Amino acid sequence: MTELAPDAGFGRKNAKLKSALHQHKALSLAGLSERLFGLLFSGLVYPQIWEDPIVDMEAMRIRPGHRIVTIGSGGCNVLTYLSAAPDRIDVVDLNPHHIALNRLKIAAFRHLPCHKDVVRFLATAGTRSNCQAFDLFIAPKLDAVSRDYWSGRDLTGRRRIGVFGRNIYRTGLLGRFIAASHILARLHGVNPADFVQARSMREQRQFFDDKLAPLFDRPVIRWLTGRKSSLFGLGIPPQQFDELASLTEEKSLAAVLRHRLEKLTCHFPLRENYFAWQAFARRYPLPHEGDLPPYLQASRYETIRDHADRVVVHHESLTELLARKPASSVDRYVLLDAQDWMSDRQLNDLWSEITRTADAGAVVIFRTAAEASILHGRVSPALLDQWHYDAEASRKLGANDRSAIYGGFHIYRKKA
Template sequence: MVRKSAGMGGKLLDHAFAFAFRGLVYAQIWEDPEVDMEALQIRPDSRMIAIASGGCNVLSYLVAGPAAITAVDLNTAHIALNKLKLASARHLPDHAHFRRFFAEADSKANIRAYREHLAPHLDDATRRYWEGRDLMFRRRIGGFRSGIYKRGLLGGFIGAAHLLARLYRIDLKAILAAESIEDQRRVFEEELAPVFDRKFVRWLTDQPASLFGLGIPPAQFEALAGDQPMAEVLRRRLEKLACDFEINDNYFAWQAFSRGYGKGADCPLPPYLKEANWEKVRDRAQRVNVVHANMTEHLRAQPDASLDRYVLLDAQDWMTDAQLNDLWREITRTARPGSRVLFRTAAEPSLLPGRVEDALLSRWTYHEAPSADFTRRDRSSIYGGVHLYELA
């Protein structure tokens, strides 16, 4: 069983992971924005900073009406995707165009909409990205004609999971036809769970590189697995995704089991794609500033007490103690009274105690019971913990 990635082998894994993360990773972000907004308690005067990733949550936070959001990311593909989504919210003619572009994302009409409504409003770097070609020589904007959620590192991982399931004569889409929570559990236990007992699957999932597509680097792999076979961990996470929430209220399940959002008018969607939120997202899109930067470095350039909502996703799982302390030093310096910080971890506990200096961490209150509740209700189901800290 593979656990530690030490020496030359570990360095090679780290380099392989870094290389994999150079391109598009997440066409859709895998953190539940409704949980986020409840935890953050966004106010009209909130000034937020968030890791951008696929942009779904940044745009969804606009529904809550903050004063400003800075979306930062080191991945140029994610920067380009965020800018495309914001331009789409501002310049596509109506919600029908917006929904077709990002909820369906598989129409030739999207390419025409890009040329007519979006390309003229993009900066040169963003336009070059979308009109350029990926490693398979496909024009990147073509993903919105053929299914953007099938692309990127995560899209490829989910596609590989579907292929592996078919080899075992399992149809992952079957669960989407379930008519009740009880029916969902039956499908999971009869059709999905047994695959994790297959010897090949157990061997494959114990290889750290096999989970790069989930955005899990070698260090995070070890934290997620602990002393258990990774197949058991993944079985429990998939069980939560498949069984703990109604399929018709969980767009993460649709992404996992159908490689996209549903086509029907009543299929679940992220908040930013819902018709009821269209005008809010469109009117507030100019409040988002997308920055190609490291979170800590960007915070270092901000004034004291200038921000009050921080969304770190799971980035801290990748950090050394020195990097964690640098980050929290800048968060604490830039935080206004009552500031809130939200992040996720692969393992269940918060990773901050014992790693961030007491002088820093003691200024923050950890909301333990609400964090456990947010973890339970996060429909993406892939994280061990959702954690909320508030400036004491």
């Protein structure tokens, strides 16, 4: 079940993404910052999604029959949601590279012969046979636009699918940002990859205190974390930077980033945190080292494979998709951190459609760069009064998010 948007050609300029990002005049400082971010964000950004799907699943409590609408990003969490056997998942994304990646990951589950082949294709680095697996099993069944994308050439002249024969998770804007962070740390005498040698929570804490925390006191790093453009690689747009910087006196994110890195390294056992493996080892753990993401675990494989045809992928905004849906036709909404980028008008347009399409008992989840929900004072009270903010569950589950990137996790439940 695959739906192609009318403008799904990947070689075209992404007008939808630009429209969502550009809120100021081009020649203003804010406008220039937005356009630089948009330029960087127009390619592949997230090979892996950085929202913890276990937190999502506990918040939403998906049941068979549920209809879900979610932003796609790297596509991992969509597949995890499928393990709960919902009736339908509509995936939207404004980035055509993410559209191609979502469709490829779904097709891998549908058409590769077995679970080991899926893990080899999506989680194992340096496996050249993955390109042959694509040509043999996936390409003939993939939609034409996505097939042309992955069979096409990148700027170096190599087939795009070749990244799955190397390491897809070292590519994209975030992959390059992590690589640059490793280089910067090594120039200061610290090799972040050494973190995965830790064998206990105590050793994890010691590595953070002795090696990582002091880096944030270095003048170069403090200067860099005070520049909006230096953090675009984390997917932090200008609006999110301003929100986070407002929390500190020096208008630098050094303290914020230090705190979140501490959570990533010290609050969860390394064996159980594949986000830390991606950040430090730049790969997933081997079987004797730790756990794979939930969607790649054997216990979920058959359910995901058998329900993969229930996913529909759309190259458009969430608001556009919802505007076409009947009233009371959606049970669960996953907004990621997209609202941090939105103007008040965009927020109200989105929540008008969410409220109209929400069925009884509907749940909305999203994340924010800062701790507080951004809706109150910005979204019309007439809309928000129809929703209950579950503050206690939001705080508890936010603390459990292993990716540690966001300041807040938020749950809204439709009032009866």
